[in-house]
Amino acid sequence: MKYNFDEIIDRRGTATVAYEGQRKVYDYENLEPFWIADMDIKTPDFIIDHLKNKLDQAHFGYLVWKQDEYLNAIKHWYKTRFSVNVQKNDIYYVPSILFTVTEVIREFTKEGEGVLIHTPSYNAFINLIEGNNRRLVESPLIKTENGYELDKAQFEKMAAQDDVKVLVLCNPHNPTGKVWTKEECEFMKEVCEKNDVFIVSDEIHMDFVRSEKGFYSMTNQMKLDSPILVVTGLGKTFNLASLASSYMITKHRYFTLQFNRKLATYYGLAAANTLAVEAVKVAYTQAGDWVDQLNQHIERNMDILDDFIKSEMPEQLTFIKPDSTYLAWIDFSKSGFNESEVQKALQSVGKIATGIGNSFEISESHHFRMNLACSEEKLVNGLEAIKKSFTALSNNKI
Ligand SMILES: Cc1ncc(COP(=O)(O)O)c(C=O)c1O
Numbered sequence: 001m002k003y004n005f006d007e008i009i010d011r012r013g014t015a016t017v018a019y020e021g022q023r024k025v026y027d028y029e030n031l032e033p034f035w036i037a038d039m040d041i042k043t044p045d046f047i048i049d050h051l052k053n054k055l056d057q058a059h060f061g062y063l064v065w066k067q068d069e070y071l072n073a074i075k076h077w078y079k080t081r082f083s084v085n086v087q088k089n090d091i092y093y094v095p096s097i098l099f100t101v102t103e104v105i106r107e108f109t110k111e112g113e114g115v116l117i118h119t120p121s122y123n124a125f126i127n128l129i130e131g132n133n134r135r136l137v138e139s140p141l142i143k144t145e146n147g148y149e150l151d152k153a154q155f156e157k158m159a160a161q162d163d164v165k166v167l168v169l170c171n172p173h174n175p176t177g178k179v180w181t182k183e184e185c186e187f188m189k190e191v192c193e194k195n196d197v198f199i200v201s202d203e204i205h206m207d208f209v210r211s212e213k214g215f216y217s218m219t220n221q222m223k224l225d226s227p228i229l230v231v232t233g234l235g236k237t238f239n240l241a242s243l244a245s246s247y248m249i250t251k252h253r254y255f256t257l258q259f260n261r262k263l264a265t266y267y268g269l270a271a272a273n274t275l276a277v278e279a280v281k282v283a284y285t286q287a288g289d290w291v292d293q294l295n296q297h298i299e300r301n302m303d304i305l306d307d308f309i310k311s312e313m314p315e316q317l318t319f320i321k322p323d324s325t326y327l328a329w330i331d332f333s334k335s336g337f338n339e340s341e342v343q344k345a346l347q348s349v350g351k352i353a354t355g356i357g358n359s360f361e362i363s364e365s366h367h368f369r370m371n372l373a374c375s376e377e378k379l380v381n382g383l384e385a386i387k388k389s390f391t392a393l394s395n396n397k398i
Helices: 045-057 069-081 097-108 122-131 152-161 182-194 253-267 276-284 288-312 340-349 376-394
Strands: 032-034 091-094 113-118 135-140 142-143 147-148 164-170 196-201 228-231 247-249 325-332 352-356 365-373
Touching: 032 247, 032 376, 045 276, 069 091, 069 122, 069 147, 069 228, 069 288, 091 147, 091 325, 097 122, 097 142, 097 164, 097 228, 097 253, 113 122, 113 152, 122 135, 135 142, 135 152, 142 228, 152 164, 152 182, 182 196, 288 325, 340 365, 352 376
Parallel strands: 032 352, 113 135, 113 164, 164 196, 196 228
Antiparallel strands: 091 247, 142 147, 228 247, 325 365, 352 365
């Protein structure tokens, strides 16, 4: 490999949420982080060098983000990576993914009305729906030996409810790593269209699809004024979560008008981040090779985890290797322990912070989520810590 994804980077003491944000979430301190979805992998040098050049200009006044170079870079990425022709006038810089998802919910539902999500779900969606006093409507994924599937009949029934006006689609899906097929996307689009349900498709994990099926973006389903909006950015792919590099793609002119008007005259949020715009320009024109190699590294880490569970902990854990994301959704139901016992063991014995299952699931959880965007060495230490934790649980040593 041309790039070294096994380099150990020490993010401790850098005000990184993965370390310094643990206190809000965990009962124990100083845990090795495998929880929040950012990477222990550096942003590639060619992006950093470009940003350094920009820094050397030493002026960061208000920016016009609508630049050809920025829009062409996004267009190029979609064309070369996903074979999609995105129109430049459908692309808009946005302050964040979750902000945009929330604005769709606020625009198309009233308080008390339903928002459809697939469960388990990315925890922030659950928080935003509840925090905005909307009704959370679940479409639970069906777990099969080969992965997670859409329950079409149930989805259709939920979407047909009168008060359900928005589907928040996580494409690819966090936390299961499911990649939605073209056929599933078409089905969801048709059902939503029939029932007047607006689709906001969060595609932030789009660059991590490793299966041969490839990534199917909801942008494929857009026609003029289609009630579909895709929101994504560089945050996950290039470890730039704090740089506000998100953008949306939509042909829904009414929403765009409302959204831009509110940004300027209601939120006062019209300014774009220069470094984020510059990062898009360089990443989306130069990083194809880097992203391919990063995916090979993650796939190898997924194999290491899979082998470890099969050979060392087959009686306690099950794991379906995901087609996408760098997140592993690990099932401990076979172990017979409940979530609070498992979390206590992982934190107090293993000294690791994993994603807590019940923040992603509405009913009782038997899962934890593990972030594999790290070096092999860190992963292997984490796996030993998991084994030690379950051994202590089995021996009543907690
Ligand atoms: C599916 C998904 N959407 C959005 C985000 C965060 O996006 P942002 O920080 O741009 O709001 C994450 C981060 O984990 C995520 O997994």
